[in-house]
Amino acid sequence: MQRVWLANRNRLLQRAAESSLVSESRGEKPLRTTLFVIHATRGLIRDPNARRKTMFIVVLIALVLLFSGSTFLESALNPHEHPIWFILFWLICAWLALTALLLAIFDMLMLRMAARKAERILRSQVAQIETPDSPRSTIDE
Numbered sequence: 001m002q003r004v005w006l007a008n009r010n011r012l013l014q015r016a017a018e019s020s021l022v023s024e025s026r027g028e029k030p031l032r033t034t035l036f037v038i039h040a041t042r043g044l045i046r047d048p049n050a051r052r053k054t055m056f057i058v059v060l061i062a063l064v065l066l067f068s069g070s071t072f073l074e075s076a077l078n079p080h081e082h083p084i085w086f087i088l089f090w091l092i093c094a095w096l097a098l099t100a101l102l103l104a105i106f107d108m109l110m111l112r113m114a115a116r117k118a119e120r121i122l123r124s125q126v127a128q129i130e131t132p133d134s135p136r137s138t139i140d141e
Helices: 002-023 033-046 048-070 083-129 135-139
Strands: none
Touching (some): 048 083
């Protein structure tokens, strides 16, 4: 049993050593943060559930910051004593609120677009169903 454990341990150590050698090689490109941010943003924009969860979390954080800035952080955020902290804190709160607002507007526009597309599809299906042979067309005559 101990020999199997040692073999697994040695195999893991060897893999770790190989992965560290690979990451230090000159031909490998370093992780590009901007590409990651772009792909994460695309995923967030395309997935409505992720978008809505993000909106919820951003609004929740903004509300917590608003509450804490108005109550127990009020002395630390005094604009006369700490103007830089005051401006920075409220800029962060405004940025979070604006982010949530823009995500909500985008979500609303996406919902409207999906509703219009569904309506067009439904109208085309209803137009195909209503033919001169259908009993519905005799009602109008």
